[in-house]
Amino acid sequence: MTRENWGTRVGFILAAIGSAVGLGNIWRFPGVAYENGGGAFMVPYLVALVTAGIPLLIMEFTIGRKYKGSAPVAFRRLNKNAEVIGWWQVAISIVIAVYYAAIIAWAGWYAFFALDQRWGDDPEAFLFVDFLQAGDMYDFGTWLPGLGTVMIVIWAATLLVIGLGVKKGIELTAKIAIPLLAVMFGVLVVQALTLEGAEVGLNAFFRPDWELIWSTPSVWLAAYGQIFFSLSVGFGIMVTYASYLKKKSDITTSALTVGFANSSFELLAGIGVFSVLGFMAVQSGTAVEDQVSAGIGLAFVAFPAIISTLPTLPGLFGVLFFGSLVIAGWTSLISIVQVPVAAFEDRFGWSRGLSTAILGGLMAVVSIGLLPTVNGIMLLDVSDEFINKYGIAVAALVSIVAVVWVAWKWKELRDNANATSTFRVGPIWVVFLGVITPIMLTVILFYNIRDLLTADPSDPEDPQATYNLYQSFGWSVALGAVAFGIIMALILRRRDVPEI
Numbered sequence: 232m233t234r235e236n237w238g239t240r241v242g243f244i245l246a247a248i249g250s251a252v253g254l255g256n257i258w259r260f261p262g263v264a265y266e267n268g269g270g271a272f273m274v275p276y277l278v279a280l281v282t283a284g285i286p287l288l289i290m291e292f293t294i295g296r297k298y299k300g301s302a303p304v305a306f307r308r309l310n311k312n313a314e315v316i317g318w319w320q321v322a323i324s325i326v327i328a329v330y331y332a333a334i335i336a337w338a339g340w341y342a343f344f345a346l347d348q349r350w351g352d353d354p355e356a357f358l359f360v361d362f363l364q365a366g367d368m369y370d371f372g373t374w375l376p377g378l379g380t381v382m383i384v385i386w387a388a389t390l391l392v393i394g395l396g397v398k399k400g401i402e403l404t405a406k407i408a409i410p411l412l413a414v415m416f417g418v419l420v421v422q423a424l425t426l427e428g429a430e431v432g433l434n435a436f437f438r439p440d441w442e443l444i445w446s447t448p449s450v451w452l453a454a455y456g457q458i459f460f461s462l463s464v465g466f467g468i469m470v471t472y473a474s475y476l477k478k479k480s481d482i483t484t485s486a487l488t489v490g491f492a493n494s495s496f497e498l499l500a501g502i503g504v505f506s507v508l509g510f511m512a513v514q515s516g517t518a519v520e521d522q523v524s525a526g527i528g529l530a531f532v533a534f535p536a537i538i539s540t541l542p543t544l545p546g547l548f549g550v551l552f553f554g555s556l557v558i559a560g561w562t563s564l565i566s567i568v569q570v571p572v573a574a575f576e577d578r579f580g581w582s583r584g585l586s587t588a589i590l591g592g593l594m595a596v597v598s599i600g601l602l603p604t605v606n607g608i609m610l611l612d613v614s615d616e617f618i619n620k621y622g623i624a625v626a627a628l629v630s631i632v633a634v635v636w637v638a639w640k641w642k643e644l645r646d647n648a649n650a651t652s653t654f655r656v657g658p659i660w661v662v663f664l665g666v667i668t669p670i671m672l673t674v675i676l677f678y679n680i681r682d683l684l685t686a687d688p689s690d691p692e693d694p695q696a697t698y699n700l701y702q703s704f705g706w707s708v709a710l711g712a713v714a715f716g717i718i719m720a721l722i723l724r725r726r727d728v729p730e731i
């Protein structure tokens with residue numbers, strides 16, 4: 232059977248942008264940038280983009296196109312012993328997909344709540360008490376039908392797109408969703424910029440704290456962490472997407488385009504979010520600093536409160552904001568789900584339909600069963616924390632070391648990428664990818680693990696301490712993912728992949 236291909240180069244690039252541009256751009260980047268030096272954060276951020284993000288993206292694109300397979304098959308073709316990496320990435324993708332879908336469902340409901348600002352004047356209580364009905368820590372018993380129904384719709388739409396295939400499903404969706412997202416978000420940012428106080432927020436956002444970036448290593452770690460998460464590298468996503476490229480397609484210019492598009496979207500989100508926070512600060516007579524948050528707190532507590540205060544068209548603003556979260560998150564979800572579906576399809580010779588039904592169905596059932604419960608938010612929090620703090624860094628580090636150092640494939644990959652690309656990579660790419668990035672990743676891991684080990688479980692003020700409560704769950708999932716990778720690789724050890 233011949234492998235499916237992307238219809239057009241633009242289609243591939245839009246699909247990769249669809250994966251990269253996600254919740255991280257909108258709800259994570261602005262807060263992270265602000266807390267790590269504001270305008271000055273652009274320096275470590277751009278350094279991380281150029282020295283780590285783009286080089287790794289080029290590596291993943293090249294592996295996918297050269298070895299023509301989803302992660303396990305591509306890594307097996309690269310080196311017989313490397314298949315385990317691919318399966319491990321599959322396991323991580325399954326975990327991400329299970330909880331990522333829930334956030335999209337929240338955003339979907341909030342787009343609707345925004346019409347009449349249903350959250351009233353205490354959005355925090357609305358979120359936890361009325362909407363999520365968060366209860367006892369280990370109570371998963373009660374399933375929330377409202378949230379559950381929207382999750383069913385999201386999973387059905389996702390599996391439909393994946394079942395339709397690369398060209399008619401993923402590519403077509405990206406071609407519609409990404410321009411739509413750009414327009415919606417553009418209108419949102421324009422509306423935000425016209426608010427009274429926008430310039431106050433922007434000044435706070437862009438005011439550079441040079442002192443901080445040169446004196447604080449954690450700022451640099453934050454920059455690298457943001458870039459990896461934001462570009463969706465390290466989980467086999469970009470390997471899988473690139474495996475549908477035609478032999479002669481360009482690699483490096485595509486990677487640059489995806490990288491800069493993603494960063495532009497982050498910058499735009501920073502401008503939009505801070506204009507709005509400036510408005511709120513001026514309205515309430517507080518400092519912009521007091522308004523800043525990231526993640527769930529920003530999107531589902533701070534923004535609803537602000538939306539209710541907007542002088543004109545609050546409903547429109549809310550729909551644009553939460554609608555953008557839904558679209559950005561959904562195209563990322565599609566790319567994550569494609570990783571395990573394609574892996575089983577390629578490795579076991581299953582049809583697309585069968586693999587979508589079995590793997591996609593399995594993820595959907597777990598996700599729909601566990602997340603819309605009174606304690607789904609705990610699962611979501613722990614998984615997100617683990618993926619961000621350890622998962623990404625470990626996954627990227629292992630794959631780079633295996634490819635560049637153990638299998639010693641950098642020459643082959645470099646030549647393969649250069650053969651068809653207008654922009655050629657040379658020794659700088661190898662040094663960035665093979666030396667600087669692994670060093671940075673090791674340092675990040677060192678700091679994160681040190682924080683974890685030195686946390687005081689009895690100190691309620693230590694964010695790490697609350698998190699300790701959930702550690703056993705988090706580590707079981709992490710170890711489970713590693714075990715899954717090893718078991719799959721062992722089972723398939725004697726079963727060769729077909730030559731290409």
Ligand code: PHE
Nearest residue numbers: 251253254255256461463563
């Ligand atoms: N890149 C996505 C974002 O910025 C997040 C993501 C990570 C998506 C990993 C898929 C896999 O939100």
Ligand code: NA
Nearest residue numbers: 251252253461
């Ligand atoms: Na992103």
